[in-house]
Amino acid sequence: MPHHQPGTDVPALATHGLGLRIGGAQILHDVTLEVAPGEMIGVIGPNGAGKTTLFNLVSGVLRPTTGTVRIDGRDVTGDPVARRARAGLGRTFQTSSVFPRLDVLENVRLAAQMHLGRSLSVLAFPHRRDAATRRAVEHLAEVGLEHRLGVAAGDLSHGDKRKLEIAVLLATDPSVILLDEPMAGVSSSDVPGLSEVIRRLHRSGRTVLMVEHHMDVVLGLVDRVAVMHHGELLAYDTPEAVMSDPTVQSAYLGDVA
Numbered sequence: 001m002p003h004h005q006p007g008t009d010v011p012a013l014a015t016h017g018l019g020l021r022i023g024g025a026q027i028l029h030d031v032t033l034e035v036a037p038g039e040m041i042g043v044i045g046p047n048g049a050g051k052t053t054l055f056n057l058v059s060g061v062l063r064p065t066t067g068t069v070r071i072d073g074r075d076v077t078g079d080p081v082a083r084r085a086r087a088g089l090g091r092t093f094q095t096s097s098v099f100p101r102l103d104v105l106e107n108v109r110l111a112a113q114m115h116l117g118r119s120l121s122v123l124a125f126p127h128r129r130d131a132a133t134r135r136a137v138e139h140l141a142e143v144g145l146e147h148r149l150g151v152a153a154g155d156l157s158h159g160d161k162r163k164l165e166i167a168v169l170l171a172t173d174p175s176v177i178l179l180d181e182p183m184a185g186v187s188s189s190d191v192p193g194l195s196e197v198i199r200r201l202h203r204s205g206r207t208v209l210m211v212e213h214h215m216d217v218v219l220g221l222v223d224r225v226a227v228m229h230h231g232e233l234l235a236y237d238t239p240e241a242v243m244s245d246p247t248v249q250s251a252y253l254g255d256v257a
């Protein structure tokens with residue numbers, strides 16, 4: 001379902017002056033970032049740069065010590081994870097979050113059923129299971145797993161597990177999606193297929209932010225790149241501009257060389 005609203009000036013996601021201090025350590029400092037509806041952003045940076053912390057602050061796992069988070073213009077800084085999810089924010093984690101003994105269809109159907117449970121009236125209750133199954137099959141087709149419905153999630157390859165996690169996420173109908181290292185642990189032969197699934201998420205008009213270490217994947221997929229370094233946003237621009245930025249080259253590429 002397209003979520004892109006052409007002509008709107010309100011960012012799908014915006015952080016302003018976001019900071020996190022724990023004890024004496026400034027983990028994140030003054031991160032201001034606007035993501036337009038339908039845009040796809042790659043978040044890169046060396047280990048410990050603050051990428052996961054940024055995702056935790058945006059999704060509500062952590063509360064910032066300074067600054068704000070807005071989803072579609074609404075200030076969600078004080079909202080817990082569940083309320084942000086209802087506001088349209090969906091997130092995958094670095095580690096797999098599917099139920100390994102349940103089959104592929106059941107994993108997505110459960111998520112769809114929970115989501116529909118909130119949006120359908122009590123009168124529609126008997127139809128909820130059917131509606132959830134239909135929804136689940138659609139989302140599984142979107143990630144290319146429609147031929148694996150009866151397979152136990154635990155028996156899938158890492159790449160297919162990641163696709164399943166994305167389908168579970170889609171069942172909650174998010175407008176802004178955070179993908180935390182989607183390629184982590186995925187075999188190189190599965191990378192192109194998973195990249196294609198992520199590209200399709202973007203093409204469907206959803207807003208996507210992705211933390212990813214595979215630079216070739218990031219640069220080939222995203223509209224803009226946010227470069228984190230020592231807890232700060234060092235650069236935020238197109239892949240071409242970021243890669244030719246001398247500050248980025250010395251700070252980021254220098255660190256990982």
Ligand SMILES: Nc1ncnc2c1ncn2[C@@H]1O[C@H](COP(=O)(O)OP(=O)(O)OP(=O)(O)O)[C@@H](O)[C@H]1O
Nearest residue numbers: 022025027045046047048049050051052053054228
């Ligand atoms: N709860 C915490 N208490 C103290 N330090 C923390 C805490 N959480 C994160 N840090 C530190 O903050 C910095 C940023 O961590 P973060 O996990 O956000 O980096 P990252 O860019 O996601 O790194 P990686 O690529 O390794 O996942 C690191 O130096 C980390 O050790």
